[in-house]
Amino acid sequence: DTAVSQTPKYLVTQMGNDKSIKCEQNLGHDTMYWYKQDSKKFLKIMFSYNNKELIINETVPNRFSPKSPDKAHLNLHINSLELGDSAVYFCASSWTSGSAQTQYFGPGTRLTVL
Amino acid sequence: DQQVKQNSPSLSVQEGRISILNCDYTNSMFDYFLWYKKYPAEGPTFLISISSIKDKNEDGRFTVFLNKSAKHLSLHIVPSQPGDSAVYFCAASAPDSNYQLIWGAGTKLIIKP
Numbered sequence: 064d065t066a067v068s069q070t071p072k073y074l075v076t077q078m079g080n081d082k083s084i085k086c087e088q089n090l091g092h093d094t095m096y097w098y099k100q101d102s103k104k105f106l107k108i109m110f111s112y113n114n115k116e117l118i119i120n121e122t123v124p125n126r127f128s129p130k131s132p133d134k135a136h137l138n139l140h141i142n143s144l145e146l147g148d149s150a151v152y153f154c155a156s157s158w159t160s161g162s163a164q165t166q167y168f169g170p171g172t173r174l175t176v177l
Numbered sequence: 178d179q180q181v182k183q184n185s186p187s188l189s190v191q192e193g194r195i196s197i198l199n200c201d202y203t204n205s206m207f208d209y210f211l212w213y214k215k216y217p218a219e220g221p222t223f224l225i226s227i228s229s230i231k232d233k234n235e236d237g238r239f240t241v242f243l244n245k246s247a248k249h250l251s252l253h254i255v256p257s258q259p260g261d262s263a264v265y266f267c268a269a270s271a272p273d274s275n276y277q278l279i280w281g282a283g284t285k286l287i288i289k290p
Contacts, residue, residue, distance in 0.1 A: 067220070106268075107280075108278070111275075119275065164276065165226060166278060168220030169220050
C-alpha cells in the first residue's frame with residue numbers, strides 16, 4: 064500500500080538514449096511533482112502538475128517532458144540523455160499547491176548516464 | 178542564491194541527548210516551514226511543520242522553533258535515538274511563489290551509542 068511509488072528504482076543507460084520514469088500516488092492528491100537531487104544534494108523542483116495541468120515548470124531542458132495521464136500518475140520522459148542528467152529523481156504529491164501543503168515523496172530513481 | 182540554508186553538513190550527538198538542527202532563511206515572505214527526514218535510498222519523509230503565526234510546534238520527541246525576526250528555525254529531538262540517524266532537510270514556502278517548496282541542503286545527523 065505504498066503511497067507514492069516510482070519505477071524503476073535504478074536506471075543505468077548510455078548517453079543519447081531516451082528513458083522514462085513512472086510515478087503513481089494512491090493518496091488521492093491532486094498535485095504531483097518531479098524533483099531532481101543534484102550532486103550537492105539539493106532538492107530542486109522540476110515540474111508540478113495540478114489536476115493534470117502543468118503549473119510549475121522550472122528552468123529544465125526541453126529534453127525533459129512530464130506526462131500526466133490522470134491525477135494519480137505523473138511520468139517523466141527524458142530524451143537524448145546527457146552525462147549531467149545523472150542524479151536521483153523524486154516524485155512527490157500533495158493536495159492543491161494553492162496553499163501550504165505537505166508533500167509526500169516516492170523512494171526516488173537513481174539515474175546513471177554512462 | 179540560497180534562500181534556505183542549513184549551514185551544518187553534519188552533526189554527531191550521543192544517544193539520549195538532545196539534537197538541535199538549525200535552518201536559516203532569507204525570504205521574509207516564507208510563511209510555512211517543514212522538516213523532512215531522509216534515510217539512504219529512500220525519499221524524504223515529512224516530520225513536522227510550523228506556520229509563521231506560531232513560534233513553536235511540538236510532536237512527541239520533535240519540536241520546531243521559529244524565530245521570525247532572526248529568520249531562523251530549529252528542530253529539537255529529545256531524547257535522540259539511533260533510528261534518528263538520517264539526513265534532515267528544512268524547507269520553506271511562500272504564497273507569492275505558489276507555495277513551491279524551497280529546500281536547504283540538509284544536515285546529516287549521526288546518533289552515537
